[in-house]
Amino acid sequence: MLKNRIIACMDIQDGEVVKGVNFVDIQRAGDPISLAQRYANEGIDELVFLDITATVENRKTLISLVTEIASQINIPFTVGGGISTQEQAVDLVRAGADKVSVNSAAIKRPELIREIAELLGSQCAVVAIDTKYEDDEWWVYSAGGRIKTSLKTIDWVKQVEQLGAGEILLTSMNNDGTKDGFALDITAEVTDIVNIPVIASGGAGNINHFVEVFSQTKATGALAASIFHYGEVNVSQLKQDLINNNICVR
Numbered sequence: 001m002l003k004n005r006i007i008a009c010m011d012i013q014d015g016e017v018v019k020g021v022n023f024v025d026i027q028r029a030g031d032p033i034s035l036a037q038r039y040a041n042e043g044i045d046e047l048v049f050l051d052i053t054a055t056v057e058n059r060k061t062l063i064s065l066v067t068e069i070a071s072q073i074n075i076p077f078t079v080g081g082g083i084s085t086q087e088q089a090v091d092l093v094r095a096g097a098d099k100v101s102v103n104s105a106a107i108k109r110p111e112l113i114r115e116i117a118e119l120l121g122s123q124c125a126v127v128a129i130d131t132k133y134e135d136d137e138w139w140v141y142s143a144g145g146r147i148k149t150s151l152k153t154i155d156w157v158k159q160v161e162q163l164g165a166g167e168i169l170l171t172s173m174n175n176d177g178t179k180d181g182f183a184l185d186i187t188a189e190v191t192d193i194v195n196i197p198v199i200a201s202g203g204a205g206n207i208n209h210f211v212e213v214f215s216q217t218k219a220t221g222a223l224a225a226s227i228f229h230y231g232e233v234n235v236s237q238l239k240q241d242l243i244n245n246n247i248c249v250r
Contacts, residue, residue: 003250004214005045005221006238007199008228010035012051012081015065017229030229033068039228040073042235045250047073048169048199048223050101050128051081063095070096078169080128084109089116093124101126101169104142107149107156110163117164125167127160129153131186132173138186145173153186154193161194168194169223172202177226179205182213191218199223207233207241214247 010017010032017030032049039047049069051062066079079092080101089100100120106112106127117125130141131153138153157168170190172183180203187200199221200213210222227233239249 002197002220003248004219004242005199005250006043006210006235007046007048007221007223008035008039008044009048009050009201009223009225011225012049012062012065015062032065033072035229036069037072039235040075043239044075044228044235046076046078046221048078048101049080049097051079063091066092066097067095078126080126080169084112086112086115086119089120089124093120099124099126099167101128103128103130104144106160107140107142107151110159113160113163113165117166122164122166125165126169127165127167128169128171129156129160130171130173131183133183133186141173154189157190157194161196165196167197167199169199169201170219171223175203176201178203179227181205181209182217182222184212184216187213187219188217197221204233207238210238210242211245211247214242215245 012032017032017035036047070077076098078099078101079097083089083100083102084105092100102112113125113127130145131138132141140149140151140153140156142149175183182200182203191198197220200219201223204224204227213219213222242249
């Protein structure tokens with residue numbers, strides 16, 4: 001059985017960690033180097049670094065910052081934002097990333113997922129999916145949640161698995177930043193139909209939300225940002241509470 005992972009996310013804009021609500025109202029949340037070091041020391045299992053404006057600004061992810069963060073931590077490190085070629089993925093792995101996350105570029109050209117998986121291994125190929133519930137359906141969004149696509153979320157998760165993705169990072173835009181809990185319905189639906197690890201993202205506000213997502217869905221990772229950035233949830237206490245609820249953690 002896979003042990004469940006607690007994952008901290010750093011959304012990066014202009015070299016700083018930021019956080020918003022429902023993908024808007026972006027506020028500064030701290031320095032990425034010091035936050036990454038703190039998370040590693042506190043016992044976070046993995047770190048996700050997302051350069052949230054790389055795609056819309058049509059530029060590469062911040063390689064120098066990735067290199068610096070990787071040199072300061074000893075936990076698995078996933079990097080995403082603006083990755084559109086095999087070469088960019090390789091550059092990030094060489095800079096210290098353990099995994100690379102693709103989103104908008106994979107929607108435009110799904111074969112990118114297979115290319116990265118074949119070159120670096122499926123364990124390196126993470127597909128981030130930003131999904132929003134509207135008109136009685138969960139839809140996929142691109143460009144940092146700015147553009148609604150014609151893809152239904154369930155159809156897209158099936159496709160990315162077939163293309164060789166090793167993991168899915170599933171973010172509910174409706175829940176993002178609200179601290180009202182994860183989107184258990186779509187998370188359960190996705191984890192029921194794929195055979196690769198799924199990270200639940202969007203909405204974590206307290207320890208019980210992690211208990212819910214691990215006990216009511218098959219997600220093997222749960223990601224949060226602001227509650228870790230601002231010290232609202234203690235990582236050691238979170239893991240102990242999960243253990244007390246018979247949930248296996250690292």
